[in-house]
Amino acid sequence: KNFPPGPTPVPFFGNLLQLDRTNPLKDFDKFAQRYGSIYGLFIGSQPAVVLTGQKMIREALITQAVEFAGRSDNMMVSHVTNSKGVIMADYGESWREHRRFALTTLRDFGLGKKSMEKRILEEVKYICSHLKESVGKSIDPEHLYHQAASNVIASIIFGSRFNYQDEYFQILISSIEKLTKIIIGQWAMIYEIAPVLRIFPLPFCKAFQYYGEIKNHILKVVDEHKKSRVTGEPRDLIDCYLEEIEKRADQRTTFDDSQMVTLLFDLFAAGTETTSNTLRTLTLYLMSHTHIQEQCQREIDEVLGDREHVTFEDRNAMPYVQAVIHEGQRVGDIAPLSLFHTATTNTQLQGYNIPKGTIIIPYLSSALREKGQWKFPDEFNPQNFLNDKGEFVKPNAFMPFSAGSRVCLGENLARMELFLIMVTVLRRFRLVWPEDAGEPDFKLIFGGTQSVKPYRLTVQLRTPGETCKSVY
Numbered sequence: 001k002n003f004p005p006g007p008t009p010v011p012f013f014g015n016l017l018q019l020d021r022t023n024p025l026k027d028f029d030k031f032a033q034r035y036g037s038i039y040g041l042f043i044g045s046q047p048a049v050v051l052t053g054q055k056m057i058r059e060a061l062i063t064q065a066v067e068f069a070g071r072s073d074n075m076m077v078s079h080v081t082n083s084k085g086v087i088m089a090d091y092g093e094s095w096r097e098h099r100r101f102a103l104t105t106l107r108d109f110g111l112g113k114k115s116m117e118k119r120i121l122e123e124v125k126y127i128c129s130h131l132k133e134s135v136g137k138s139i140d141p142e143h144l145y146h147q148a149a150s151n152v153i154a155s156i157i158f159g160s161r162f163n164y165q166d167e168y169f170q171i172l173i174s175s176i177e178k179l180t181k182i183i184i185g186q187w188a189m190i191y192e193i194a195p196v197l198r199i200f201p202l203p204f205c206k207a208f209q210y211y212g213e214i215k216n217h218i219l220k221v222v223d224e225h226k227k228s229r230v231t232g233e234p235r236d237l238i239d240c241y242l243e244e245i246e247k248r249a250d251q252r253t254t255f256d257d258s259q260m261v262t263l264l265f266d267l268f269a270a271g272t273e274t275t276s277n278t279l280r281t282l283t284l285y286l287m288s289h290t291h292i293q294e295q296c297q298r299e300i301d302e303v304l305g306d307r308e309h310v311t312f313e314d315r316n317a318m319p320y321v322q323a324v325i326h327e328g329q330r331v332g333d334i335a336p337l338s339l340f341h342t343a344t345t346n347t348q349l350q351g352y353n354i355p356k357g358t359i360i361i362p363y364l365s366s367a368l369r370e371k372g373q374w375k376f377p378d379e380f381n382p383q384n385f386l387n388d389k390g391e392f393v394k395p396n397a398f399m400p401f402s403a404g405s406r407v408c409l410g411e412n413l414a415r416m417e418l419f420l421i422m423v424t425v426l427r428r429f430r431l432v433w434p435e436d437a438g439e440p441d442f443k444l445i446f447g448g449t450q451s452v453k454p455y456r457l458t459v460q461l462r463t464p465g466e467t468c469k470s471v472y
């Protein structure tokens, strides 16, 4: 009763048949034009509410943060992970404790401080040497960026990076990729809307198998850590977690081995494709907007002079580069529908009744290209983030990391990675669209995380030593 109005559902499927599976965002836009910035939908038999535009999203996720901070326990991914860890944990003690632990540990390990920068800069070294080897050839940067983003997480969790060819690393990453594909694919939807099918050996069973494999892989490393760790001298996030279990041994606590495995899986799964797809989209725009690339390079050269490498602090002296990276995130629109939330209690929004358990869909994409919020909503233009004085400004509608109490836990890490990687690569290389590659295609392929199609990249060394004495 008094549920937000929306398109009429049909039995069993709800509104799913009215959504284009390959890209439902156009349908979401159509519904918003017809019903406004809040409307109701049915995913199978499950009620859902779509929030459109920055004002509506902020009102729900920030002003009424607690009421809309839940997660569904009826999704395949929540069953695979038993709703443990952070991403799929429902609002409550375990989610709160694990989120706080992850945030503070990432900080203690240097988020915003030098040591985290060192981990990222170490990875940048490998990116640069790989790019250097590809001078004169064309490469698909997907794999490189993906490995680099995973390696930054690996260094935080496991204490060390892996060789790009390392067998353990390859298996772990590929299992996570295969699992993610199933979780966001068609079979997951069938699993969710037709519970009677769950007992049959259908392709969604693979998801449980892959998760089992990932878990075993991670547990092996955890066991090694248990043997070699020294209390009070944590080397990485696993050591910190083990210490936490020890500290809490006499208390009622949500910390245990299986929670730890899901938390580690969460960090890998959430922190790899998001960052690497953003880098890929940004690289494509820079290759094809050479004047923007050159303007970045001028600013980088000017600020860094002959210093050996960039620091995260340097972003404050590089408003143009900052604007370009943020603009890349805006048009890259990595998580168009964020992660679905749920209502934690019976509540109201804009005068409508929202029953407990209703799925809440923050349509982040709508804010990132909202008319009236951006100077140039439909084009790649760094001016969207610059004021009349050329200073960097971040409009309220910039919310690729979502907002409120569930806002991306890795936001600071991701921002640091994007800045340090892009600045170092641009300083060292000219990114060039291959002559025989036709027209660049900026269309985003819809998915849990969106991205541009695979493309080829060529790089030219900027005159060695032109900008810095000691190049990698």
Ligand code: HEM
Pocket (backbone or CB within 6 Å): 086, 087, 088, 099, 266, 267, 268, 270, 271, 272, 274, 275, 278, 334, 335, 338, 339, 340, 341, 362, 400, 401, 402, 403, 405, 406, 407, 408, 409, 410, 411, 413, 414
């Ligand atoms: C450009 C890169 C990234 C983007 C655009 C991004 C975006 C997002 C979005 C939209 C959400 C959903 C928030 C919500 O539920 O409303 C999210 C959640 C999350 N992200 Fe990221 N993310 C990025 C990188 C990372 C990295 C590097 C990590 C790892 C450290 C990470 C870890 C997480 C976690 C653990 C959550 C779940 C938070 C919770 O449920 O409390 N993300 N991210």
